[in-house]
Amino acid sequence: MPSIFSSPNPILFGIGTAKETGARLKELGCSKVLVVFDQGVKNAGIADKVLESIHAAGIKTVCYDNVLPDPPDWSVDEAGALGVKENVDGVVGIGGGSSMDTAKAAKILLTNPPPINQYFGRQGVVKTAGKPLIVIPTTAGTGSESTPGGVITDTKRNVKDVVAGIGCAVTLGIVDPELTISLPPAITASTGMDVLCHAVESFTSKRSNSFCDVLAREAITLVGKHLAIVCQDGSNVEARAGMLFAGSLGGMALSGPLCHLGHDIGKPLGANFHIPHGTACATCLPQAVEYIAPAVPEKVKFIAEALGSNVPGNATAEETGLIACEAIKGLMREINLPNLKSYGLTKEQVLAVAPEVMKLGLELAPMPTTEAVVRNLLDRAYDEN
Amino acid sequence: MPSIFSSPNPILFGIGTAKETGARLKELGCSKVLVVFDQGVKNAGIADKVLESIHAAGIKTVCYDNVLPDPPDWSVDEAGALGVKENVDGVVGIGGGSSMDTAKAAKILLTNPPPINQYFGRQGVVKTAGKPLIVIPTTAGTGSESTPGGVITDTKRNVKDVVAGIGCAVTLGIVDPELTISLPPAITASTGMDVLCHAVESFTSKRSNSFCDVLAREAITLVGKHLAIVCQDGSNVEARAGMLFAGSLGGMALSGPLCHLGHDIGKPLGANFHIPHGTACATCLPQAVEYIAPAVPEKVKFIAEALGSNVPGNATAEETGLIACEAIKGLMREINLPNLKSYGLTKEQVLAVAPEVMKLGLELAPMPTTEAVVRNLLDRAYDEN
Numbered sequence: 023m024p025s026i027f028s029s030p031n032p033i034l035f036g037i038g039t040a041k042e043t044g045a046r047l048k049e050l051g052c053s054k055v056l057v058v059f060d061q062g063v064k065n066a067g068i069a070d071k072v073l074e075s076i077h078a079a080g081i082k083t084v085c086y087d088n089v090l091p092d093p094p095d096w097s098v099d100e101a102g103a104l105g106v107k108e109n110v111d112g113v114v115g116i117g118g119g120s121s122m123d124t125a126k127a128a129k130i131l132l133t134n135p136p137p138i139n140q141y142f143g144r145q146g147v148v149k150t151a152g153k154p155l156i157v158i159p160t161t162a163g164t165g166s167e168s169t170p171g172g173v174i175t176d177t178k179r180n181v182k183d184v185v186a187g188i189g190c191a192v193t194l195g196i197v198d199p200e201l202t203i204s205l206p207p208a209i210t211a212s213t214g215m216d217v218l219c220h221a222v223e224s225f226t227s228k229r230s231n232s233f234c235d236v237l238a239r240e241a242i243t244l245v246g247k248h249l250a251i252v253c254q255d256g257s258n259v260e261a262r263a264g265m266l267f268a269g270s271l272g273g274m275a276l277s278g279p280l281c282h283l284g285h286d287i288g289k290p291l292g293a294n295f296h297i298p299h300g301t302a303c304a305t306c307l308p309q310a311v312e313y314i315a316p317a318v319p320e321k322v323k324f325i326a327e328a329l330g331s332n333v334p335g336n337a338t339a340e341e342t343g344l345i346a347c348e349a350i351k352g353l354m355r356e357i358n359l360p361n362l363k364s365y366g367l368t369k370e371q372v373l374a375v376a377p378e379v380m381k382l383g384l385e386l387a388p389m390p391t392t393e394a395v396v397r398n399l400l401d402r403a404y405d406e407n
Numbered sequence: 408m409p410s411i412f413s414s415p416n417p418i419l420f421g422i423g424t425a426k427e428t429g430a431r432l433k434e435l436g437c438s439k440v441l442v443v444f445d446q447g448v449k450n451a452g453i454a455d456k457v458l459e460s461i462h463a464a465g466i467k468t469v470c471y472d473n474v475l476p477d478p479p480d481w482s483v484d485e486a487g488a489l490g491v492k493e494n495v496d497g498v499v500g501i502g503g504g505s506s507m508d509t510a511k512a513a514k515i516l517l518t519n520p521p522p523i524n525q526y527f528g529r530q531g532v533v534k535t536a537g538k539p540l541i542v543i544p545t546t547a548g549t550g551s552e553s554t555p556g557g558v559i560t561d562t563k564r565n566v567k568d569v570v571a572g573i574g575c576a577v578t579l580g581i582v583d584p585e586l587t588i589s590l591p592p593a594i595t596a597s598t599g600m601d602v603l604c605h606a607v608e609s610f611t612s613k614r615s616n617s618f619c620d621v622l623a624r625e626a627i628t629l630v631g632k633h634l635a636i637v638c639q640d641g642s643n644v645e646a647r648a649g650m651l652f653a654g655s656l657g658g659m660a661l662s663g664p665l666c667h668l669g670h671d672i673g674k675p676l677g678a679n680f681h682i683p684h685g686t687a688c689a690t691c692l693p694q695a696v697e698y699i700a701p702a703v704p705e706k707v708k709f710i711a712e713a714l715g716s717n718v719p720g721n722a723t724a725e726e727t728g729l730i731a732c733e734a735i736k737g738l739m740r741e742i743n744l745p746n747l748k749s750y751g752l753t754k755e756q757v758l759a760v761a762p763e764v765m766k767l768g769l770e771l772a773p774m775p776t777t778e779a780v781v782r783n784l785l786d787r788a789y790d791e792n
Contacts, residue, residue, distance in 0.1 A: 023421070026579065030415040035617050036408070194411070232420050232652055233659075240621045267617055274618075 025278030027233035031168050031192040033270055037263060040158060040198035043072050043114065044079025050154040050193060052112035054082040056105035056132075058125040059116040060089035066204045068160055072116055084108040086128070089117060092182065093124045094175045098138040102131025112154040116201075118213065119164030119299075122157040123172030126190040129155045138185065139176050146171075146187015154193040160201045162252075162265035163213025163300055165220060165273020167195030182289075197270050199263035207253050209298075211357040214249040214265055216300030217241060218350075219284040219307055220272030222325055226311070226318050227279035227386045238275040239324060244268035246329040246353075253357040282387040283310035287396060290378040295365055305362060306399040308350040308407065310387070313399065315343025317388035322346045329353055351407055361407045369404045373397055410663030412618035416553050416577040418655060422648060425543060425583035428457050428499065429464025435539040435578060437497035439467040441490035441517075443510040444501040445474035451589045453545055457501055469493040471513070474502060477567065478509045479560045483523040487516025497539040503598065504549030504684075507542040508557030511575040514540045523570065524561050531556075531572015539578040545586045547637075547650035548598025548685055550605060550658020552580030582655050584648035592638050594683075596742040599634040599650055601685030602626060603735075604669040604692055605657030607710055611696070611703050612664035612771045623660040624709060629653035631714040631738075638742040667772040668695035672781060675763040680750055690747060691784040693735040693792065695772070698784065700728025702773035707731045714738055736792055746792045754789050758782055 034042065047055060055076065059069045064087050076083055086101040101124055105113065110132065115125025127138050133152040134141065141147045157167045166172065171186030205213075218241075224230060225238035248264035256262070281303075287310075288303030297305075315322040319339035326333050326346035333345050354361075362372055376396045384391040419427065432440060440461065444454045449472050461468055471486040486509055490498065495517065500510025512523050518537040519526065526532045542552045551557065556571030590598075603626075609615060610623035633649035641647070666688075672695075673688030682690075700707040704724035711718050711731035718730050739746075747757055761781045769776040 023424075023427075024419070026417045026419045028415055028417040030413055032411045032413040033618065034409065034411045039408075042408075233418065233656075236621065236625045236656070271618075271621070 024231035025229040027231050027278050029168060029274045029277065030170065031195055033168060033195040033197055035197040035267060035270065037199050037259060039196050040072055040201055041075050043156060043158065043196055044075040044077070044081055046156060046194055046196070047076060047081050047112055047154070048079045050112060052081055052154055054084070054108065054110045055112040055114050056086060056101065056108070056110040056128065057083050057114045057116065058086045058089060058101055058128060059121050061087065063117045063121065063160055068201050069116055072114065072158060076114070084110060089121045089124045091120050092175045093120045094177050095137060095139045096177060098124055098127040098174055099131065099136050101128040102136055102138065105132050115155070115157045116160060118159065118161040119166045119173070122159065122164070122166040123174060125155060125157060126172035126192070127174050127185045129153060130185060130189045134189065138174060139178065141185050141189065142176065142183040144171070144184050144186050146189060148187060148189025151188050151191065155191070156194045156196060157192055158196045158198070158201065159266065159269065161205060161209065161213040162202055162269035163216040165217070165269050165276070167192065167197060168270045168273030169277055195270070197266060199259055199266045202262045202266055203257055203259065205256060207256065210256060211253050211359050212298040212300035214245065214252065214300065214357065215304035215354070215359060217265065217269045217272045218245045218249070219288070219300070219303040220276045220281060221245065221268070222307065222311060223281035223284050224276040224279040226314055226321050226388055227282055228388050229386055230279045234275040234279050237271045241268040241271040241275060242325055242328045249353065250356045280386055282384065283391065283399065286382050286384050287375070287379050287399065289382070290375045294375060295367060297365060301359055304354060304359060305407065306403045308347040309399045309402045311350060312343035312347035313395065314387060314389045315339045315346065354407060362404050369401065372400050372404050376400060409616035410614040412616050412663050414553060414659045414662065415555065416580055418553060418580040418582055420582040420652060420655065422584050422644060424581050425457055425586055426460050428541060428543065428581055429460040429462070429466055431541060431579055431581070432461060432466050432497055432539070433464045435497060437466055437539055439469070439493065439495050440497040440499050441471060441486065441493070441495040441513065442468050442499045442501065443471045443474060443486055443513060444506050446472065448502045448506065448545055453586050453589070454501055457499065457543060461499070469495060474506045474509045476505050477560045478505045479562050480522060480524045481562060483509055483512040483559055484516065484521050486513040487521055487523065490517050500540070500542045501545060503544065503546040504551045504558070507544065507549070507551040508559060510540060510542060511557035511577070512559050512570045514538060515570060515574045519574065523559060524563065526570050526574065527561065527568040529556070529569050529571050531574060533572060533574025536573050536576060540576070541579045541581060542577050543581045543583070543586065544651065544654065546590060546594065546598040547587055547654035548601040550602070550654050550661070552577065552582060553655050553658030554662055580655070582651060584644055584651045587647045587651055588642055588644065590641060592641065595641060596638050596744050597683040597685035599630065599637065599685065599742065600689035600739070600744060602650065602654045602657045603630045603634070604685070604688040605661045605666060606630065606653070607692065607696060608666035608669050609661040609664040611699055611706050611773055612667055613773050614771055615664045619660040619664050622656045626653040626656040626660060627710055627713045634738065635741045665771055667769065668776065668784065671767050671769050672760070672764050672784065674767070675760045679760060680752060682750060686744055689739060689744060690792065691788045693732040694784045694787045696735060697728035697732035698780065699772055699774045700724045700731065739792060747789050754786065757785050757789050761785060
């Protein structure tokens with residue numbers, strides 16, 4: 023049975039749209055907003071640009087600029103408390119997934135008592151809409167602007183958990199490629215591979231659906247066309263626009279089908295060895311796509327061709343898988359994505375992750391996933407990528 | 408400025424999904440539902456199939472089987488009163504746009520006092536979610552399963568108006584190609600052209616956006632591939648699936664960009680001369696696409712090619728427009744779509760519609776639309792199509 027499709031987050035996409043932020047907040051009736059971002063966004067001058075637009079609309083701001091990667095619950099509680107103390111009537115999140123997810127969770131705390139970790143749950147604990155929330159991505163990666171929830175680290179249980187539902191719903195995503203121009207090549211590469219993982223994994227998930235397939239195919243095509251370019255020349259606005267659009271499409275595509283092998287293996291790799299999320303999820307992607315080719319040969323053929331490879335008409339599923347694997351490895355080399363060895367890891371350390379992967383309860387890859395399969399993917403990724 | 412994209416209606420698409428209706432209603436907590444359809448859906452045995460699934464899940468039903476085209480307010484009031492009297496806790500709408508829109512509006516009346524015409528308004532008058540609503544399209548046309556509101560005829564003011572917002576929100580669209588197999592060729596052709604109009608007009612609207620473009624391109628491609636086939640061989644399930652999927656995509660694509668010349672001219676044509684909606688909207692589509700080609704030449708080229716025509720690399724915008732016009736005319740001939748003359752109309756009668764078209768306040772075509780332009784399109788459509 024395919025998954026159900028919907029994409030409820032309203033998204034405004036286009037070059038220069040961030041300048042609209044103030045006007046949109048005014049339309050939403052806001053007079054003072056909590057603006058949530060991290061030091062990177064601040065230092066790149068991006069927060070100031072958005073703040074300028076907000077102030078120009080006559081709206082006051084109070085900034086929470088201490089967003090952290092894998093946002094911890096206490097940081098969300100801090101941001102929420104600041105918003106309550108300052109009596110704001112809206113939230114703006116600017117940045118990558120961490121900033122947008124912190125903003126989503128902080129919005130809950132504007133109208134519900136702290137701490138945030140009482141509101142975890144994929145179905146959404148809070149049942150009432152809160153204050154307006156605008157999120158503004160500055161990386162082409164997470165796609166959090168188009169997803170229904172936020173991922174927060176529960177520091178007591180030491181696990182990542184999810185806030186979801188109407189209580190943290192996005193009122194508007196403003197998706198402006200100009201804000202991604204200054205992103206350094208290494209982050210561009212890692213977040214760009216996250217986009218590819220979202221699109222490829224949702225496209226090939228056992229729970230894929232026809233609508234997500236359309237969006238995922240477009241995202242994969244855009245990554246094939248633009249990712250290498252933005253890693254070489256970050257100032258190419260057209261290519262930046264293609265990647266940022268692909269990021270939002272990836273977020274839309276994954277909401278029903280969800281991800282599988284790339285993310286399931288990438289999450290413990292990232293957590294254990296401090297590998298950036300996109301890089302970690304991409305680690306086994308080439309080999310995983312090869313592995314699933316017998317189950318979804320036409321889809322794997324599409325992936326290979328969208329990434330610039332030629333698949334002969336008479337290619338077997340296995341041959342198609344091999345071509346797709348090489349295509350993804352080629353892209354990873356082209357964008358200088360760090361491999362496992364470059365993090366100084368031994369193969370033993372890497373293989374030790376397999377049992378943790380199995381604990382995630384893998385169900386969505388279109389081929390059976392045993393611990394032996396995961397070990398084999400890790401083994402090959404260590405040697406080949 | 409592009410429009411904002413969102414597609415909040417959850418949609419389950421696939422062959423055989425209608426058999427899930429009862430199970431899905433049970434998940435939603437329903438025990439007795441109002442089932443809304445028309446005599447055509449009843450006579451085709453489609454309502455019985457869905458009712459069987461609902462009863463198999465142990466859910467009771469009460470049927471409102473008197474849905475009318477261009478659903479009048481009093482019919483919605485009847486349906487709503489029946490639901491209240493029978494104390495239902497959910498609604499199911501089965502059919503084309505009229506049945507789905509009647510169901511959407513009747514849902515409002517389950518939890519708000521009648522009559523329905525106090526709830527008109529594009530922003531949504533009712534601010535609270537009501538009972539669960541499942542809509543099940545039986546034509547590949549209106550796309551009402553993916554749009555946020557319903558069109559109801561206000562019989563006092565003698566105008567069509569809109570119910571919208573959370574009060575009539577779709578809880579789930581079940582989109583099953585098997586239900587469209589029995590649709591006669593003439594209705595298949597007319598509703599199929601409605602799909603093409605939604606996709607082409609939203610794709611070329613001044614308010615088009617990148618997300619809708621992706622969905623519209625897919626819909627146009629599917630129409631080019633499948634519409635002629637389903638009009639010749641209605642039992643071709645793959646082609647039926649392609650068209651029904653295109654219909655849902657068309658509904659998603661138009662929600663932000665909205666439609667322009669085809670629908671703006673088609674609405675008064677349909678109302679004055681009792682021409683089916685899709686046929687009426689398609690009347691000037693070939694000539695309208697030719698007219699707008701200088702503004703959006705790449706998009707018009709895509710349309711021509713998706714409908715099977717070859718556009719030379721060095722074609723001017725005007726030449727591209729002409730090729731696209733011929734491609735759409737060719738498709739209309741291939742599916743035996745009735746033209747204006749076949750309705751026994753004189754050219755004078757047809758041209759007399761132009762002032763009514765202008766009253767709609769056309770703004771969304773990418774080229775200027777004067778009354779002279781509209782007259783010219785009607786004049787040419789009368790002679791050429």
